[in-house]
Amino acid sequence: MNRNRYVFWGLVINTLISALDSNIMQTASPTIVKQLGGMEYFAWIFVVYMLASTVTVPLYGKLSDMYGRKNLLILSVGLFTLGSILAGCANSMVMLIVYRGVQGLGAGGMLPLSMIIVGDLFSIEKRGRIQAVFSSIWALSSIVGPILGSFFVETLTWRWIFFINIPIGIATVLCLMPYQEKMEFKKTHIDYKGFFLFGISITLLLLSTNVKNPLWYLVIGLIGLIVFLLVERKEAEPFLPVALFKNKGILTTNLFMLFYCLSFFGTSNFIPLFLQQGNHMSIYKSGLILLSIAIGWMFGSTPAGKWIIRFGYKNLFIIGSFITAISGLALFLFIKDLSYSGLFCILMVQGFSFGLLFAVGTIASQEFAESHIKGVSTSLQMFLRNIGTSIGVTIMGLLINHAASIVIGMKNVFLYALCFSIITVLLSFLIPAKTTEVSNS
Template sequence: MSKNKYVFIGLVITTLISALDTNIMQTASPTIVNQLGGLELFSWIFVIYMLVSTITVPLYGKLSDMYGRKKLLIIAVTLFTIGSILCGLANSMVMLIIFRGIQGLGAGGMIPLSMIIVGDLFTIEKRGKIQAVFSGIWALSSIIGPILGSFFVETLTWRWIFFINIPIGIASVLCLIPYKEETVYKKTHIDYKGFFLFGISITLLLLSTSLSNPTWYIISGVIALILFVLVERKEQHPFLPVSLFKNKGLLSTNLFMLVYCLSFYGTSNFIPLYLQEGSQMSIYKSGLILLSIAIGWMFGSIPAGKWIIRFGYKVLFIIGSIITTLSGLILYLFIQDIAYIGLFLILTMQGFCFGLLFALGTIASQEFAEPSIKGMSTSLQMFLRNIGTSIGVTIMGVIINYGATLAVGMKNVFFYALILSFLTIFLSFRIPERTAQLGETSITK
């Protein structure tokens, strides 16, 4: 077996523990609260993890461009594993929240760095297939995660939902050790002042999505973001390199992915709720509907690399955004009348677009970027996706809550997503057709 295959196995394992953690926690968290107490702090088990893992994504990308991907990924997995051990030993809700923060500190680098290494090791044709494998892992974890969570809680103890990460984390690190990076990384200045302001602003804005009275958090977050921009304009080596914003390919792709995640990508979170409450469907059957998105995602991401070489970026982004919009229009107009199998097919279509466009976005963030900022570019796009999804889901939750009925609220959610999806069509026309148009890395790398 070649060293690259060992590395690939390590990346798969890394993705697996990250995906499983999210799904297992949702199942086991009520039992944890019953045993540790602190119901008023319940949401912080998830909030602290989400905050830390989100704001550290760009920092991992920056550091990976300076010190290499392998070192950073091993550090990230180690932090996550240590955090898992501490979470399993926690004796109070406060301790658990603190240790979940340590877990999040590691999780912030695990997925982005895995994707960056994939971009370093594999050709464009293979990257779509590899992303399909990672998508399959997330789909599989969404099914087996709750089952494992229930098993640990009922048969052993909830602490094993964390302890199970120990052997998996060790296996991941062992697989990464043979990996020898060929790129010579250049150590540059790190703008910690910029990162601090950036982190504060994003933290405040993300907190506003989790609190009942978000006004002051939004205002403070916007002020901090303005300060960040003003300070960075005078910084010789800004935290976010200027080239990320002057590069047409990166700027247009990142903006597209941000708006795309604000729109229909988050609607799937509410489909099971709608089916359970609106159609009196069982939890099992309503949850199974999301398998359609996973299936479509795999079929969309597998051929992405080959299609980029054959058709270019722009055409694929345009087609993907138009199909998403058309499927969303059908949901908006006929959601109350669509049969289960019809809904399954429509969501499969959307999943196909998600898989295609996310694969395109990841590849574009690497191919349009200069080699010295490839890590930062990849992690920035993943950061923007996380932000877009978090804010989009929050907005949709508010829309549903203000609806006269759940059916009305869901219809309003689709209308909101539909408006933004028309914007993604417009943005797709601004994406360059090929990497070579910008005089950068050849698309036939």
């Protein structure tokens, strides 16, 4: 039990690194560009990290089913820390972008492997509470991160936004050292050909959302995915196991989470912008509105494990998707006339459904899967969430940029999200109620 406590704190610290990195970078990046030059490369500081950390998620899941979670997590933290050291020493934008890529290669395994270890170590009832803790860290980091970034930039140097990861990374590894995995891992053939085709295709598709002329990226990426599917059909041990797609629970849950992240999950990125431009609100107050989602998230995810045992997966997916759709409808209808407190309350309700469904979705991806594919099943869902969120946010950004005003833009965003949330409501009825393990407990 004491070992589990150390491991738990290691996972908490690991989550803290990821959360702080995202929020600190947003604050410090203008200063970095000013000192290093290369404003034309500004977006690539974030794009290369996003690409590396997204594409490698399924690979980490596959490898964790073969070689164990502990060593891979230590490796990913080590890669992230090495990338942080190199990024902190960068003397040009090109060097910084390359080293951010190294960081991303490590980050691709940090959160998925943490969730997989939680699934290995803790019961269903406890996993909801643990995910609530992780969500709280992200919420706290959204406030502390920008403040810490400003402190480093103004008092020390921007390089410390990377160097701060060194002691945190070391602490993570030390906490993970006592962890002894009890599961038996089967070493099998790794379909690197499939991973290469998959990785290149997804990279091109993601790049199509971040370049000015996306058509060729989109076309070649889609062709690559078709080739990947044709090649994988003939592969004895494919990169993404066939069992993932034959398992109704995994298939329907993953489809649900993909469409869910395409809908309202990305809208929170634009609400502070709407409050600043539409209501002339201060940056601090407009950012504080996102605490509503964090508070609701904790209330939704904390009891999720107990509710799964009591009500089953299907009922919770149905309830959560209905709450999201109804609160989203309220945002679409009343966003122009909502007071700050009214918006805070609606977002808190929506945050509740986010927390509930993300917790239930993660647990379902583990419990519906057989033990030898639990890692790749968990990481595949996290990968699809990232893809859904990236595409959704890109579409929302286009809707806002092409609108006559920020208010019209936000209404268009909510209408788009509402359409996809209706799809998630329909998909929720296809998800099985229970796994064998739950039904026999």
